[in-house]
Structure formats: C-alpha cells, structure tokens
Amino acid sequence: MAAHVSDFGLAKFLSESTNSFSISASLVAIKGSVGYIAPEYGLGSEISTRGDVYSYGILLLEMFTGKRPTDEIFNESLDLHQFVETAFPTQIMNIIDPQLIRKEEYEIVHDVRQSSKRYKILECLISVISVGLQCSNRSPKERMHTGDIVKKLTAATEIIGRV
Template sequence: MPNGNLNKWLHSDVADEQPSLSLLQRLSIAIDVGNGLDHLHHHCQKPIVHCDLKPSNILLDNDMVAHVGDFGLAKFLPHLMNPTQSSSIGVRGTIGYAAPEYGLGSEVSMNGDVYSYGILLLEMATGKEPTDDIFVEGFNLHNFARMALPNRVLEIVDPILLQEDEGGNNNEGPTQARNDCKVECLICMIKVG
C-alpha cells in the first residue's frame, strides 16, 4: 500500500522524518479496522478470524484508509463451535497482541481478534507497544492504561497527540473546548481498548 503500514506511522525512527498521525487520523484508522473485523466476523459466508491483528498488518492506502492485511494465520470458523474444545497447536498470533487464552490452548475465536483490536487501540492512544520494556513482571499495556483512567490519561497518551494544535496563546474559548474534546476522546478510546 502506498502509505505502508500502521506500525511505520506509530513507531518510525526520528531519522525517517515520517509525519505523525493526528488523533483524528488514528480514530479514522481505528474505525476502518473495526469495520474490517466486523466484515470478517459477521458478513462473510463463513466467519473469518484474523488471528494476527497488529499495526504491521494494518495497511494504509493513498487516502490513509486502513485495510486489514496478512491473512496467513486466519481461520474460518465452523458454524457450530464446541466451547470446551481446546487445541495443542500453541499460541496463534504475535506475542503482546494474541489473546491470553490462546497461550492456554483455547480454540481461536472472534474474541481473540477483539482482544487484539483492544491492544491496537491502546497502542494507538499511548504510542507504547505491548512488548515495551516497561511491561515486566505482570505489568502490561492494559494495566498501564487502566491505572490512568479517567483523570491521568494525559500522562500516558502518545506525546505527539498532545503537541497538536499548540498554536494558540491562551487556554480559553475554542482552543480549550478542542482540548477538552480531545481528552474525552482519548479517555473513550482507552476505555474501549
């Protein structure tokens, strides 16, 4: 895709001089990915579970519309699943993005993709990968986000998002209203994640 993948936009090196994504662009990408998952899970002849949703598998076209890609681990869901059935195949997906129950041998499900989508939302809001060095000894991206809700969200969001719209000289009027709206939007995004 012309604009590469989401990982490149979220975690590029400073030397790359890659422009950053605004909050509005991130929300648009999140909606595109959500729509893609909805299509796979509910609108295909047989439901499809992606099994490896992560930023490097989200491709961006000329208009920055997101497309879910890399279906190498995808599975068709049978119409009737046995919830007690398990598998010894092992973890499906990428560490940090794969649902924890996959590590316990659980069968693939739409819930696994939903978990990965939540991690993706948290990564888009915080700029932190789920395998970041700060996440050790049971501390993870979910805990990191949960501890900040609702009053300390600005402490954990991607600093690039806080640099947007810094052109105004005062914090009153329309600029303050925009900032309040941005904070509320980030809180909602982190809650969903």
C-alpha cells in the first residue's frame, strides 16, 4: 500500500478561481466535507489557509486513530479532537489505531524492558498527535503555521528512523 498526498486546500483553490476571498459560508459548506471543515466557516468567516490547516489536523488525527470525525461515537459533546485530547499524552496508546503499528513495535511499546525503543516510538507518536491537535484547534489563531508543521513532522520522522 502506498500513501498519496494531495492538496485539498480550499483557500488556494478558491483564491485562484476568484478575485477575493469573499465566498459565502454556504458555498464552503457545499465544497467541504462534514467533520473536516474548520468551525469558523460555520460562523461566516472567510476562507483562509488556517481552515486548511484545521482540515489537515483532523485528517492526521483520523490517520493515527483510525476514527473518522463522522463516526457514530462523535456527537455535539464529543468530537475527534476532544477524543484525542482526553488521552493525550499519557494514554496515547489507547487511541492509536492498532493496525498502524507493527506487532513487534506494539509489543515493544508494552514491554518495559525495551525502554529505549519504547520511548522513541512513544515520542514519535506524541509528536505527530501533538501536530494534529494543534492544527485542529478550534481557534484559528492557535493553529500551527505550515512551516512549523513541516519542521515538527520531519523531526518525528527522524525519531522513528532511529528505532
């Protein structure tokens, strides 16, 4: 299986096709997918890269938990971000999709005797989940900038490369 990355950003798509970002919230609702659209768009905010960062954060959380933002366990009082946040960082292994981790690595994480490898795997997972949480923050101002996302994820890849 090979992963493919695509630019699904609304901000870039709409800015190239129009002269301004004055797109109505109803148009955003039509173009976006439920669970991935930044909450501020429901309040009539203009499209921005911050909204794309939110969507990326949700996608990252989905990939590492195996849970979609539209799964039945989520409702008005619990969303994917909150679900992950409640387990972060101390209970992170309880929310990570078991299919994501090879059997050997899963055993390492639960084997106290292999503390060095265990620490690196957990450090990597915590780093990536942290990016997902920061990107999917409800407040656009609190979300990570794309350059910082790249730096943090690159550092996480280097950590896991040493296992």
